[in-house]
Amino acid sequence: MTSVNSKAWESLVNRLKSLKSFRLHTGNINNYVELKMKRFKSSSEELVACLDVQFSNLNENIKVSDNGTLLLSAKDDPLTHDRDDLKITLKVFLNEFSINEVDSAIAAILDELKVDSIEQLIIDFPHSGDDEVDNVW
Template sequence: MCQSILVNSGIRASRRLKISGFLPQVMACPSGFLEKFRDLQSFRLHTGNINAYNELKLKRFSSSAEELSACLKIQLASTPAATDFRNNGTLLLCDNAHIDKYERDDLKITMKLFLSRWCEHELKEAVDALKEQLATTSIELLIVAFPELEIVEGETEEEENKRWIKQLLPLWSSLESLIKSGEVVSLGVSDLSLNQLQTLCDEVDTRPTVDHLRIDGCCVVPPELQEYAKNHDVQLLTHNDPIPFPTREVFHSFCTLNEETPLCSDLFEPTWTVRYTVWVRRRSVMASKGYIVAFVGTQGNE
């Protein structure tokens, strides 16, 4: 079983956390622990390798959000009385040292980033966080789930597509910089329609190699999308991630205060979530799988 580890930041919890239930249920969290969050401007929660828990590894979850919630239930319920944050504000719930037994060239790291807002800085921050946590200099595949656009009443599909690509291009420029620096080997996108994928490929120098699709109620990808992907070397893969990823609800499962204390969500808001997998090449063995969730202080906490 994976053990929670202590890291130094001078911010300590005095009591054990307890969780009850999965999303959308919330857990009761001791106010003494949550008071420590008031000293932070931001923090990240890292599950570490969740495959260390047989109850997670052997269960088939309906979605990745359900898996993350179940993971937090197990980990935080068994977290020792003294829980520390790293200097960078990361709370690591499970040791990843077991990855060290493999040579880096034998591993393939896949990262999926769920953004809740159109922010280039947070994109780079998420990549840096994963590299730091896995002690690596590069990531083989980065798939990005971009934020949803606000609905504009009366807007045509063409107008919406133009507004979407205008929002996306600055982020894609940052992604291309990661390719040029060698920090990321290839890029992927999540749930792009045929029109969106065509528009993106026409506008950028570095095209995505993967379109990660959620297929609800069936297992058929539109033929037109299949044809376009085949002709442009884009691999179509499927997933069970909610759209959008419910980062805020996951946070509510992490901590809820009693009636006399302000809700934890008043202190912080979620910014991004990363799910990563580490595969052993040529063996189809998953060496590690985990999540990192990032939060920043709200105006009232700054």
């Protein structure tokens, strides 16, 4: 990970420790050329790269919403576009298979973006470890 504001990081970790679960909202990754133009070997590599970019600019006053969403992207100067010109894609990384978590992520993004639908949903399902695969064979 790149250099992170240690006070901001400590503050964030302390807030997240008290939560049963939380959701990371990274914002529009198309705003980051280094993420948009790179081909990642896996979804895990993509997520790590995205978080690396976001955490390198971590603000000490970052907020965790009541529903457990941590908004990592800057929302100070939101761009407004006609909804017909937008294609909204939600990518959900699951650490365990749970349809409730998928539903919750969709509901949270609809609320965050103040829209009633998304065009595309991409789900990165949890991966079993290599040991587990070997045992099956």
